[in-house]
Amino acid sequence: GQNIDQPTEMTATEGAIVQINCTYQTSGFNGLFWYQQHAGEAPTFLSYNVLDGLEEKGRFSSFLSRSKGYSYLLLKELQMKDSASYLCAVMDSNYQLIWGAGTKLIIKP
Amino acid sequence: GAVVSQHPSRVICKSGTSVKIECRSLDFQATTMFWYRQFPKKSLMLMATSNEGSKATYEQGVEKDKFLINHASLTLSTLTVTSAHPEDSSFYICSARGPWEGETQYFGPGTRLLVL
Numbered sequence: 275g276q277n278i279d280q281p282t283e284m285t286a287t288e289g290a291i292v293q294i295n296c297t298y299q300t301s302g303f304n305g306l307f308w309y310q311q312h313a314g315e316a317p318t319f320l321s322y323n324v325l326d327g328l329e330e331k332g333r334f335s336s337f338l339s340r341s342k343g344y345s346y347l348l349l350k351e352l353q354m355k356d357s358a359s360y361l362c363a364v365m366d367s368n369y370q371l372i373w374g375a376g377t378k379l380i381i382k383p
Numbered sequence: 384g385a386v387v388s389q390h391p392s393r394v395i396c397k398s399g400t401s402v403k404i405e406c407r408s409l410d411f412q413a414t415t416m417f418w419y420r421q422f423p424k425k426s427l428m429l430m431a432t433s434n435e436g437s438k439a440t441y442e443q444g445v446e447k448d449k450f451l452i453n454h455a456s457l458t459l460s461t462l463t464v465t466s467a468h469p470e471d472s473s474f475y476i477c478s479a480r481g482p483w484e485g486e487t488q489y490f491g492p493g494t495r496l497l498v499l
Binding site for chain 1: 427
């Protein structure tokens with residue numbers, strides 16, 4: 275079956291760095307997405323990786339290793355507004371998005 | 384990024400009535416739109432995929448006669464919850480994607496439905 279694993283919850287301190295991991299097993303691979311979702315709101319797009327390596331976008335970076343079925347989202351200089359759930363999603367061979375359950379990130383002052 | 388709107392943002396209705404939710408792509412042509420449902424503290428659950436001008440493809444376990452989807456144009460899809468019941472209360476979110484299958488999905492702000 276298809277499976278996306280990410281930690282349920284993480285806690286970090288304002289100003290610090292946090293890495294949210296995502297491992298996947300899917301039928302084919304056409305890219306991996308990270309979305310941010312604040313409580314009570316819809317997800318917003320953060321990043322897309324289809325090739326191995328690191329993609330940097332401001333304070334957020336996303337890494338992919340296709341051979342390991344692994345990705346991480348790196349958040350630097352954490353701010354209180356970064357408290358949210360972070361969803362990892364993989365597009366399979368049918369171009370369907372397979373969603374992880376999300377990682378709730380709690381930022382403490 | 385692309386902008387997707389959803390209306391209404393919040394609706395309360397009586398049991399047995401029907402509710403229509405609109406999803407619009409404001410600055411791009413959305414060949415494909417997706418409808419999701421999300422329960423509190425749970426991940427997104429895909430309900431159906433709709434392509435402009437054709438019938439929607441429903442996920443297993445989703446009643447197509449209860450959740451009517453219409454994708455009449457490249458910028459508008461509607462979801463109608465027919466004969467709503469309290470268990471239909473949920474957060475409904477649409478997303479839209481351009482013509483290329485590998486393209487990013489952009490989400491609307493969601494509609495919170497409460498059925499009394």
